[in-house]
Amino acid sequence: MxxxxxxxxxxxxxxxxxxxxxxxxxxxxxxxWYNHGSYAWYCDDCRDQIYDAVGRLHWERDFPNAGHPMFETREMMNARGRR
Ligand SMILES: [Zn+2]
Structure with a gap:
């Protein structure tokens, strides 16, 4: 679906x-996929749809200091936290 x-x-x-x-x-x-913009979780397909080329541009423009992508898996967040 x-x-x-x-x-x-x-x-x-x-x-x-x-x-x-x-x-x-x-x-x-x-x-x-955790969405740092809406603080909720999304499936693979919706992550790809929301975080397309335009979505990435918006994220980088609106949150230049975030230090991480708009969408992350738990594994990505854990790996980031260990730094
Ligand atoms: Zn979905």
Missing amino acids: AHGDYDGPDRPDKGKEGGSCNRTLCQCAPAR
């Missing part, structure tokens, strides 16, 4: 780590 394929009620684990994607019209699992 991808964004736009889902038209049901919000799942209890929507936007949670390892749960259902935070996009209301998607809610695919597993949501393994």
Whole structure:
């Protein structure tokens, strides 16, 4: 499934780590990408759609000092924290 394929009620684990994607019209699992902009978790497909070339430009322009990408997996955040 991808964004736009889902038209049901919000799942209890929507936007949670390892749960259902935070996009209301998607809610695919597993949501393994954390969005530092919305503080919620997204599936692989939505991460790619939101964080495309334009999304990357916006992130770099709006958060030049973030020091990390807009979307990260738990593994990426853990690796960053150890530095
Ligand atoms: Zn999704």
